[in-house]
């Protein structure tokens with residue numbers, strides 16, 4: 001196991017340590033599934049992204065593998081929607097969350113947690129309709145990412161699809177500006193010492209998160225690669241005063257930005273949905 005993987009385990013074991021609070025958060029969403037999904041898939045970037053193009057209905061009755069399931073909210077939502085869900089995370093805390101949610105919510109197919117390293121895990125099922133990840137790939141080094149893709153292709157059914165929601169870094173200038181604006185839990189690059197300390201524990205390796213990278217990577221393994229940019233206008237919600245209804249702005253911004261030229265969206269996007277189909281096998 002490399003240093004980056006160890007950092008991820010330490011970081012996420014700590015982040016997901018409050019089992020009851022994670023599980024209660026999931027159950028709240030499951031108990032109001034339609035209301036939650038209608039709002040989140042129109043407003044919250046990672047849900048807007050992963051659920052792009054009717055994903056919600058596409059997964060019903062399908063076999064789905066989620067990589068980096070983390071707090072397991074998405075794994076649980078997919079299972080409640082009627083998918084047969086397998087979920088993997090390098091943090092064993094995710095397994096504890098899933099065990100508890102399986103106990104408290106009656107899924108048609110309880111979620112199966114795949115413990116530990118995905119690359120060495122032995123899968124009996126090699127016919128997944130979907131292999132997905134939400135804010136996951138950018139936690140892998142390029143070397144590990146390639147190994148993941150070899151295995152993803154082995155596990156996908158011939159008609160299967162792989163889709164990922166990831167940050168998009170397509171402009172160096174914008175990226176530098178972003179690092180210099182502090183956000184809760186991460187100091188500005190201007191505060192050199194504090195930034196250095198933060199960086200030492202950060203579970204994100206130095207790597208390429210551009211749309212070009214994901215296009216090139218996908219083209220090695222799949223015949224069809226589609227990348228949808230997200231957040232060109234939505235990202236400005238951070239600049240709005242706290243009194244302003246930011247959720248309402250975000251929802252509208254996601255609709256408005258679809259009317260912008262794709263070349264503009266590519267540069268200014270904050271995030272991206274990456275859809276790979278027709279594995280070359």
Ligand SMILES: C[S@@+](CC[C@H](N)C(=O)[O-])C[C@H]1O[C@@H](n2cnc3c(N)ncnc32)[C@H](O)[C@@H]1O
Nearest residue numbers: 008012068069070071089090091134135136139
């Ligand atoms: C940013 S979190 C995203 C969690 C969740 N998908 C979500 O949307 O909230 C990234 C997740 O990837 C997991 N992760 C990082 N490296 C991994 C690896 N090599 N294998 C499996 N999971 C990994 C982390 O433990 C963490 O739960």
